[in-house]
Amino acid sequence: MRLSTVILPIHRWAEGQKIWRRAEDLGFHAAYTYDHLSWRSFRDGPWFGAIPTLTAAASVTQSMRLGTLVTSPNFRHPVTLAKELISLDDISGGRITLGIGAGGSGFDATALGQEAWTPRERADRFGEFVPLLDRLLTEDAVTHEGTHYSAVEARNIPGCVQRPRLPFAVAATGPRGLRLAARHGQAWVTTGDPKLYEEGTPEQSVQALREQGKRLEAACEETGRDASELDRILLTGFTPDRNTPLESVDAFVDFAGRHAELGFTEIAIHAPIPDSDFDTDPAVYERIATEAPAQLA
Secondary structure, eight states: OEEEEEOOSOSOHHHHHHHHHHHHHTTOSEEEEOOOSOOGGGTTSOOOOHHHHHHHHHHHOSSSEEEEEEEOTTSOOHHHHHHHHHHHHHHHTSOEEEEEOOOOSSGGGTTTSOOOOOHHHHHHHHHHHHHHHHHHHHSSEEEEEOSSOEEEEEEOOSOOSSSSOOOEEEEOOSHHHHHHHHHHOSEEEEOOOGGGTTTOOHHHHHHHHHHHHHHHHHHHHHHTOOGGGSEEEEEOSSSTTTTGGGSOHHHHHHHHHHHHTTTOOEEEEEOOOTTSTTOOOHHHHHHHHHHHHHHHO
16 A cells, blocks of 8 residues: 655745655655646635646655646646646656546636536546547657547657656546546546535445445456556545544554555545645644555555
8 A cells, every 4th residue: 555645736835845845755655736726715825736836846856756636628738738747757757647537617617718517528528638648648749630629740759758658547436437547547546425525424435435446347347457457546535534534643544454455555645734624733644654654564
């Protein structure tokens, strides 16, 4: 079981760089950030861009993996995103993972002036976005004319440092998204079942995640993929127990152990942010980072 963290892009870099450096010092496998234009309760406060933040983080860390959880088509185009990712992978020395999902109906959905897409429209776009991005990151030149996205001799030389391209961690729970994870993903990401967030129980959440895992395995079988080839990442903070797993090292080890039994290979916890949904004790957070992995080995 690998332990990673999520550092929201809310700090000016003079302060933010200390948090990214500290994450590496604590031994986290990876540090991710959200790729949004703004997000929920942070909408009226500082919020910086994911790609510049990760570029800066790459310059102040040496070995920790870096990435997005998650990027979506809400305000991205595959051609420009591919160029940024190839550059970021080069700057980081091949340490980037792209967490990618279909997006939602939050602030990003209408920031460019468009009407919010329906779930079906998001799935349609995602279904075209991911395969095109895959090609853009693996081929020197790509031409594609699709329903939603096009590319005309889009060149991406020399390609990614990681070969054949940087890994995709595909966030999905529905059948179409899970098939994309099976075809194109090196990892699958979930936050659990959002319907259980308010009134569900931890036991119901575990069962829902078990069922999601079974659907992933079915999608892999359908596409001829060995499901064991995919890492499984749980982004915490959105299951019914909220921040309970971060109350102590023992609580976290118990939580992580139950999810390891479901096949999860990586758990990502949020770096503490006072007076927010992620307001946890910094001392406990650091103890989890340094003590829990040995107990989960």
